Amino acid sequence: MHILIVGTGYVGLVTGACFAEMGHTVTCLDIDENKILQLQQGKVPIFEPGLNELVKRNLEQKRLRFTTNYQQAVESSIVCFIAVPTPSKSDGSCDISFVETAARHVAKYMNGYKIIVNKSTVPVGTANRVAEVIREERGNSVLFDVVSNPEFLKEGAAVQDCLKPDRILIGSSSQKAIDIMKEIYAPFTLNHDRLLVMDTLSAEMTKYAANAMLALRISFMNEIAEVCKKVGANVNEIRKGIGSDSRIGYSFLYPGVGYGGSCFPKDVRALIAVAKNVGCDPLILQATDEVNEKQKQMMGKKILGYFASRGGVKNKTIGIWGLSFKPDTDDMREAPSLVLIEALLEAGAHLRLFDPVSIPKAKTLLKNSPHITWCESEFQAAQGSDAIALLTEWKQFRLVDFQLVKKEMKGIAFFDGRNQYKPLDMKEKGFDYISIGVPDQLQTSKWP
Template sequence: MEITIIGTGYVGLVTATCFAEMGHIVTCLDVDEEKIKMLNAFNIPIYEPGLEELVKKNKNRLFFTTDYKKAIKNALVCFICVPTPSREDGSCNTSYIEDVAKTIGSLIDDYKIVIIKSTAEVGTSYRVKNIILEELKKRDLKLDFDVVSNPEFLKEGTAVADCLKPDRIVIGTENERATEIMKEIYHGFTLKHDRLIVMDILSSEMTKYAANAMLATRISFMNEIANICEKVGANINNIRKGIGSDSRIGYSFLYAGIGYGGSCFPKDIKALCHLAKKKGTKASLLETVDDINTNQKKVLANNIIRFFSKNGGIKDKVIAIWGLSFKPDTDDMREAPALTFIEMLLEKGAKLRLFDPIAMEKAKKLFKENKNIIWCKDENHAAEGSDAIALLTEWKQFRLLNFNPIKKIMKTPILFDGRNQYHPIDMKKRGFKYIGIGIPNEIDN
């Protein structure tokens, strides 16, 4: 089938590539000319494990363009994968989707299915339908078309695998014709297991928000328990094992840390809270989830500031930062807890030595020239002459380090572990002062 993907970012490019892998002919459209130029040279503008190889493998079925007319003409289906960022008031900004809908309405001249893959406020699909109808009316055209909601559940870092083998494919449709075409599109993904869940459009849109809200709630829940653990002398790592073993709870998403980030959870939780309010109800639990997360992003920096307040003050202390992206295996810096952390420590006059295995280039674009920021070539370089290390992102390469040489190049061997990656007793044995999250520590004693 000929498919057009509108918006060639993390979701659009991965989806397009996986469709091409299944044999579809896919045209990727983007308004970003630089991105399309790169992709036409098979340079991949984002880091996602396995993506580059798969794009190259499918280059005969993948096309990249900025030309809407060309992209829409031959395709039976158009997937909308454009951004839906937060507005100032927390609501979901659907203007990118609406712009695309207008363009589609002004260009189509035969039956199409318009599929909304972006995470969009509940009700957006119907708005898109009306926008297309208005555009057709302007052109005095009566054309048949369908709008479908098909939210995306891939996770950055494992996006290709998630997309090729999704847990489920949620489809919100209004009629059998669109449902049948959606089944055909996803046929290659559902051969072994029927992963399609077909429902009404509004429930499909809401399913995506509910999934992200549930996951974010688990994270904030664990962070809240972690903060209590520190006060009562319990260890959150033990609590995680103790409750995760309950089959009703399970182990996933039970890690305490420095809060969730990325381009989805923060904006989607805010958007759902805003939508609830707009509809005359209150999402009290989710507002709290969001508040807990905002505070949690500050916990590690506050620990460091408190620790050094009793040890000569934080000003001019050198802090090595390991990891910048919001999670491992991605270069995505959107809403990364590292941003809050760096801002807080710079404000207090600390000197920062930054390293991330993949996100350095994206991170550099976010900070102005600053004499207190030094970009380092690896984790050892970052640790050189430092008063403490702060682990912000749990990249695998940081897991099994030899800490003996690292200890020697540091000024003082202190490790603030924002992701509870190391064992407190092991680190103590190696001569480090260790401060994790939700683990009794010596800062306040």
């Protein structure tokens, strides 16, 4: 099948490469000429495990191509997926203008029946709006269907998620479109049927509900962690205790420094806006967002609190391990590290920053500052540091030579934003170890 993917970002590029891998002929289109130029040469502009090989192989075998030319791309494809950004507006609602613009461009060059597929995460009713945009552009001169096919891949495991999806949602009331979509996804469902067919409104709502539920679990655990710390309980035990209940399960029960990334924060806010727009009072969704905002500030407050009785954080050196919003990705969008870095710079600290892959992206987001040193390893980030803060649980931080780390450091404070280590072990190694939701007596005797 000839497929067009409009928008060659985390979702579009991964989806396009996976469709090509399954034997489809795929054109990936983007308005970013530089990105397309790089991709045409087999250079993948994002970090995603397994993606480089997939792109290279399918490019070489000519099942995958990259272009900025809408006309050629639309004319040669039957199905046009739209995977462009849907950022938050200033009031939190979802800006679907990128989707509308992409749909308008596709409409312009439609030369026969086409299926336009919304893969971007969009508010309920957007499939209808896309159909309206196409009619505005072309009147009744073209035959088409608009399908909602939200994406559930996780950055960091996007290729695997795309090749082996838990489920594939198809929102449509057109049997012709449903049959073609089933054909596209047939290679992904050989093992067992993973297709869920429903109306477009329900498909659009399912995506938001799924992300809101996951974000809710994280905020819930962050709130429980705060209570744990105050009452002397250990949130790490609570996580195991409740996760073992099959009705709850273990996933997404880790307390931390707050959720970030390009999806959860904006999608929760967009769903709040959708709910309010129809006269609902989304109390749980609002609390999810508020708890997360508070959680992102928490690490900065802990560090400032620790140094308050040690001469203040001004001119102290803090090493930060991990910048991306989660491991195995270079995505820095809404990363909690950005909030911490801003707070510490404002307080006059010097920062030594290390991340295995996201430093180039972090450099574009952070203003050049004489108080930032970019480091090439966790040990370099530790050099001369009064404290270390771990923000992203990259695997390479799991088994670290802490004797070496301590030798490099000036101070002994270790702030663990992902509860990666055993408090008593860290205490024995000589650290003032401060993690999330663990009472002070279990972490350090020196905590004020």
